[in-house]
Amino acid sequence: MSIWFQQFSIDEVRSLQRDTMDVHLGIEFVRIGPDHLEARMPVDKRTMQPHGILHGGASVALAETLGSVGGSMVVDLARYLVVGQEINANHLRPAREGHVHGHARPIHLGRRSQVWAIEIVDDGQRLVCVSRLTLAVIERLPR
Numbered sequence: 396m397s398i399w400f401q402q403f404s405i406d407e408v409r410s411l412q413r414d415t416m417d418v419h420l421g422i423e424f425v426r427i428g429p430d431h432l433e434a435r436m437p438v439d440k441r442t443m444q445p446h447g448i449l450h451g452g453a454s455v456a457l458a459e460t461l462g463s464v465g466g467s468m469v470v471d472l473a474r475y476l477v478v479g480q481e482i483n484a485n486h487l488r489p490a491r492e493g494h495v496h497g498h499a500r501p502i503h504l505g506r507r508s509q510v511w512a513i514e515i516v517d518d519g520q521r522l523v524c525v526s527r528l529t530l531a532v533i534e535r536l537p538r
Contacts, residue, residue, distance in 0.1 A: 396429065396430075397429045398501065400468065400470055404427075405424055408424045416456060421436055421437045421439070421441060421442070422434055422436045422456075423435055423436070427468075430501070432468070434460065434496075434497050436494060437493075438495060448489035449490040451486045454484060454515055454524040455482060455524075457495065457513075458484060458497060458499070458515065458528060459526075459528055460497075461498075461499035462482075462499050462511035462526075462530065463479060466511065466532070473535070474535060475535060476532075476535055477509065480508075481528070483526060484524055484525070487522050487523060488517075488521060490517045495515050495517055495524075496517075497514070497515045499511050499513045502527070509532060512525075512526075513526040513528060
């Protein structure tokens, strides 16, 4: 059973990225499952630290992007929006090349808050980072 408020295509999700930090970092959504979302990000000059490894902040940006987009897909966007409240990340191993791949799945989907678990692996499927994101679900104000 799907958790999404409506069915979204990958192209629709990608259109949400237009003119955002996601594009600058090369984040690309690749799969929408019935209860999860997947994206990848290159390990290159945009996402590396001076020591030649993936910057921890880039991993956190990938995690927050996945969770926030997933959170938005669960609510009626005409009535609500989701915003990040808290994120944590444990960086477990360096990534030096290729891509990292993020997988986000909700832990809690409430009326006013959501909690998402995000795992990031390298091309060899080795765990690079685990993250947990808390989102607030807020009503859109009339304009």
